[in-house]
Amino acid sequence: MIQLRAHHGMCIKKFEGKGYNKEFVENMTRVIEQLEKEPIMISLNEDILCECCPHNKNGCETNEKVKRYDKECLDGCGIKEGDQMMFRDYSRLIDMKLKSTGRWKDICSDCEWSGICHTE
Ligand code: SF4
Ligand code: SF4
Secondary structure, eight states: OEEEETTHHHHHHHOOSOOSSHHHHHHHHHHHHHTTTSOEEEESSOOTTGGGOTTBSSSBTTHHHHHHHHHHHHHHHTOOTTOEEOHHHHHHHIIIIIITTTHHHHHHTTSTTHHHHTOO
8 A cells, every 4th residue: 555645646647757866756657557556545644755855854844735735635536535536536637637628737836847747
């Protein structure tokens, strides 16, 4: 079971091999492979991606912002902390509830990566 913070579902869908540093990118690549085989548990805390993030200093440096992303992602998808599913099903939910409704952009337009993720 892979613990995944809610908004990272969106980040994973937009991942194109870029990230904070080499270690972060390598870890994210490995996690994405794992997600095809193992179920996820939705979390609101530091997760398997945060483990290799340079902004994780005993917790995320941008905690206030990412908690907001997590909460809005949960609300938008109609799920809750602790829910378990395969990533492909979470990915479908994100497409249906956040992408096609335009809500995704509202959730994380102030993220430093929005230039990549929100450019069609
Ligand atoms: S803009 Fe930021 S929070 Fe939103 S999906 Fe991209 S990396 Fe994730
Ligand atoms: S910026 Fe924060 S939420 Fe995002 S991966 Fe790093 S520690 Fe985790």
